[in-house]
Amino acid sequence: xxxxxxxxxxxxxxxxxxxxxxxxxxxxxxxxxxxxxxxxxxxxxxxxxxxxxxxxxxxxxxxxxxxxxxxxxxxxxxxxxxxxxxxxxxxxxxxxxxxxxxxxxxxxxxxxxxxxxxxxxxxxxxxxxxxxxxxxxxxxxxxxxxxxxxxxxxxxxxxxxxxxxxxxxxxxxxxxxxxxxxxxxxxxxxxxxxxxxxxxxxxxxxxxx
Numbered sequence: 465x466x467x468x469x470x471x472x473x474x475x476x477x478x479x480x481x482x483x484x485x486x487x488x489x490x491x492x493x494x495x496x497x498x499x500x501x502x503x504x505x506x507x508x509x510x511x512x513x514x515x516x517x518x519x520x521x522x523x524x525x526x527x528x529x530x531x532x533x534x535x536x537x538x539x540x541x542x543x544x545x546x547x548x549x550x551x552x553x554x555x556x557x558x559x560x561x562x563x564x565x566x567x568x569x570x571x572x573x574x575x576x577x578x579x580x581x582x583x584x585x586x587x588x589x590x591x592x593x594x595x596x597x598x599x600x601x602x603x604x605x606x607x608x609x610x611x612x613x614x615x616x617x618x619x620x621x622x623x624x625x626x627x628x629x630x631x632x633x634x635x636x637x638x639x640x641x642x643x644x645x646x647x648x649x650x651x652x653x654x655x656x657x658x659x660x661x662x663x664x665x666x667x668x669x670x671x672x673x
Contacts, residue, residue, distance in 0.1 A: 465489065465582060467589045469661060474609030481589055481664060483582060487671050492576035499565060500573035500648040506561040515555030518543050570648075571671055577651040578667075588612060588658045592622070598630035607638065610658065618654035620646055622662035643667050 465488060469479040483489065521543040531538055539546045545553045581587050588610055595602055607613040620643040621628060632638045641650060643663035651657060659667075 467587065469589050469591055470610060471591050472593050472606045472609060474611065477591055479591075481661060483587070483664075484668050484672065487575050487667065488578050488582040488587075490575050490579050492579050493572055494576070496569050496573040497576050497648055497652070500570055501652070503563060503565050503570075504647055504649040506563060509561040511559045511561050513556040514558055515552040517553070517555050518545060518551030521549075521551045573648045574646065574651070575671055577648045578657075581651060581657050586654075586656050588656060589664065590658060590660055592660045592662050594625065595627040595631055598627045600631055600634050603628070603631035603635065603638065612656045612658065615655035616653065617656050617658055618646075618650055619658045620663040620667075621660060622666050644670060 465483045465485075466480045467483060469477045469481055471477055523542045525541045525543075527540050528542060529539075537546055542550065544550045578587075590610065604613065607617060615637065617638045619628070619632065619638070619640045621640060622643055624642055625640075629640045632640045639650070639654070643659070643666040646667070
């Protein structure tokens, strides 16, 4: 698939880039996408939720009523889960939700996500650019020129660029990432993928190992 390269003013530069078919033209695998997104979201969880169980509550251990004949459910002390203020049954405990995925599975998931974006014509290629100063207004103008304003935009850069990052930081529907760190969730969560020319080379180098 060939895509015209635009400049930040939204004008065609006269150049075209060919998207690598082994990355942007494969048959997407939905199951590996599911696994990779599940792992990403699991890794975001803090896992610090904690509720006190019966043995952790402060209170008397005296049995409040007789075992039978009370007309209600049998229970023991005041910390019983049956009573208000008692302990919780099988409450959450701090834990690690992360799990392992093979590198080949994660690579296939990213290729599948990028292929979906290519099928949806959701990829815009721009020539490499820099901003002289961090200005949100300049970044907004770029999205308008590229006709992607109002959409969730993920901009991939070949390397970290502080001015571009700060220019997009205050925009809810825009995010800037290094191409080397792109993941399946971020690609699928964006409506449009704006990629610089050098970022395409970075993606090719990582996913074609």
